[in-house]
Amino acid sequence: MGLDVSYEKATNRVCAAAVVIELESLAVTDMATVVGEVTFPYVPGLLAFREAPILLEALQGLTNEPEVLVCDGYGIAHPRRFGLACHLGVLTGLPSFGVAKTSFVADFVDPGPRRGAGSPLREGGETLGRAVRTQDGVKPVFVSVGHRIGLDQACDITLKLCPRYRIPEATRQADIASRRMLRTASWPGG
DNA sequence: GCGACAG
DNA sequence: ATCTTGTCGC
Numbered sequence: 377m378g379l380d381v382s383y384e385k386a387t388n389r390v391c392a393a394a395v396v397i398e399l400e401s402l403a404v405t406d407m408a409t410v411v412g413e414v415t416f417p418y419v420p421g422l423l424a425f426r427e428a429p430i431l432l433e434a435l436q437g438l439t440n441e442p443e444v445l446v447c448d449g450y451g452i453a454h455p456r457r458f459g460l461a462c463h464l465g466v467l468t469g470l471p472s473f474g475v476a477k478t479s480f481v482a483d484f485v486d487p488g489p490r491r492g493a494g495s496p497l498r499e500g501g502e503t504l505g506r507a508v509r510t511q512d513g514v515k516p517v518f519v520s521v522g523h524r525i526g527l528d529q530a531c532d533i534t535l536k537l538c539p540r541y542r543i544p545e546a547t548r549q550a551d552i553a554s555r556r557m558l559r560t561a562s563w564p565g566g
Numbered sequence: 567g568c569g570a571c572a573g
Numbered sequence: 574a575t576c577t578t579g580t581c582g583c
Contacts, residue, residue, distance in 0.1 A: 381573075383574050418574070420571040427573075449572045459572070480571050518572085 377442035378546025381427045382554040388414050393554035394434040396442050397546045399536055404549060408437025409557040421455045424463040432467060444525065444533065445472035446546040453482050453497050453504040453520035465523020472522035473530035475544055479518045487516050492535060506531055510538035517542065
């Protein structure tokens with residue numbers, strides 16, 4: 377399942393979406409959104425304090441508990457080795473990992489140019505995750521484990537969720553859902 | 567001190 | 574994150 381948050385700067389409102397995707401068919405089987413207000417500023421390294429609370433609220437709205445959380449951001453590839461995906465995993469007890477669009481804590485050599493290629497995300501002597509090419513010729517995404525899951529499996533799931541786009545279908549659908557909800561929520565009478 | 571900096 | 578049209582490419 378994928379989680380994402382969208383913001384509306386003008387109104388200080390925020391919308392979190394939780395979308396459950398069936399891994400085999402990539403069909404959306406459940407979804408929940410929550411609209412709220414910004415309560416914490418964006419500070420690199422402290423994203424969880426800004427997004428985790430409302431994301432947990434969105435998770436409460438689901439009919440069934442998902443099997444694994446795909447988060448928009450880092451797991452352990454984080455300055456303190458505890459990014460958003462770690463917070464959400466521990467707080468829910470569910471397996472989780474993060475898929476970020478950029479990297480700022482680790483070094484990596486560019487993976488091969490084709491879909492499926494990957495290279496370790498490292499800092500010092502430790503491997504914190506993997507840069508994964510999810511589509512031919514597009515920039516890689518940065519996968520790191522959050523809770524109760526291994527890096528190989530996290531990357532496996534990531535690739536299965538990317539048959540066509542760079543961003544995993546789970547977080548991509550959550551992004552679409554949260555944006556749409558923010559729009560319709562500001563529409564007169566909704 | 568300087569630059570970089572998930573979303 | 575968000576502000577934003579057309580445009581290049583498969």
